Amino acid sequence: MSNNPRRSLLYYWSIRYFIVLLVSIVIASSAIIFLIYWDAKTKQRHGLEQTVRDVVAEAAERDGKLPQGAELGRLLDRHARENGLWDRSFVFVFDREWSLSEQFPSYAPFEAEGLIERLPPAAAGSVEIAELQSDENRLPYLAAVSPIRNAAGTTGYVAYLVQKETVLKTTPLEHRVLRFSIVAVAFIIGWGVLFLLTRRLLKPIQEAADAAKQIVAGNYRVDIDNSHDEREIHELMVSFKEMAERLEHLESLRNQLFLGVTHELKTPIASISGLIQAVKDEVVSEEEAKEFLEMSLKETGRLQKMVEDLLDFNRFAANSVTVTHRPVDLLAELNETVVRWKQAQERTSVQPTVETAGEGETWEVLTDPVRLEQIMINLLNNARDAMEEGGSILIRLHAEPSQYRIEVQDTGEGIPAEEQREIFQSFYRGEKKRTRTYGLGIGLPFSRLIAGSLGGDLALSRSGPEGTLFTLTIPAIHPLPKD
Known part of the structure; x- marks a missing residue:
């Protein structure tokens, strides 16, 4: 096992949520800044282009000239405000031969001769915009150039310069503080929400x-x-509850197994010990001594049978037993099993009979006759124990297209309804069996395991005061015909 201390889910996921939130805020802020810059740049270029057109229109109305002095300043300010340009601007008016005719204001960051070399060529009716770096290494300028035209043709050119828009320049300090505050508040709220969600997730875990x-x-x-409300957490809680109930049930079965094995082993051992002790002390006659030894051998056989049942059940439960399939005549096999079972019984009043439901073409099938006999012996023993005296057991064989069905019907008192769901549980024994018969409660579970290994199934079909019916199904796998 790792010696690294494990952190709580609250800490583990909160840190990751914090990183995700921080990265998201950085990406979102970067995207917003880019959009603000792109929007400002687009608006400035559009306003610059429209302002140049307005100035060119004014010049065209005055035969290529603009007003002088303060009147020109007011004219430029009006057009700039209408088109969203608030920074200081510079206007150059050239004649058709690119000689400077007007300039406003008188001071400009560019000399006219140098400016002409940097300006882009302006086609008729178009506005060309270029970015220019001033000689003073300040922020760059945007220069828009457009020709002045009238009925006679091009009479000159107008160059309109404005300092390039930037986020830092156009965003006041208080706006940056406001944006920072909004991001900080969003961060705190997001952190709080993620913290509460993580705590809510942590609670059921x-x-x-x-x-x-x-x-x-x-x-x-x-x-x-x-x-x-969450599906995954609900399923986790339901599954955990079912697991706890299952473990409680298994613990109860384990206790039953311990008590059952202790009781069932103690009784024959005590009987054998008493019988052998009587023979050893010579308190019985010779004939009685032989009878006592026979009884001891019988009790020893019971002990051996219980141990073998436990071992066989464990091997089948662990899937460590192989099943050998060979051709078997089901009808003949059932008849032989009944004969052998009757010969081993002390009570001769129980009479099992075998019959077929309809006439099948053949009762031959590929299966394991030894395992089939184990199932039938368990079912016959259960049927016998369910009847006080007398009674009958009917074994009916059915042939179906895909399987054979063997029904074992007794005339006993039936299984209580509250116990019917538990009879195939390992080591389960009903109330009456605990007081009337010995056993470990593995007969029916063992028989179902064997039936599954044969490819079939064992089920309780019905049970009531008139008797109990168990149904064993076996796949109808027929052997290939011999050449």
């Missing part, structure tokens, strides 16, 4: 962990809330 500790301590009656 902690509940399951506490229940597991109770189970380890031997308390299987745990109280688990399975009313959660």
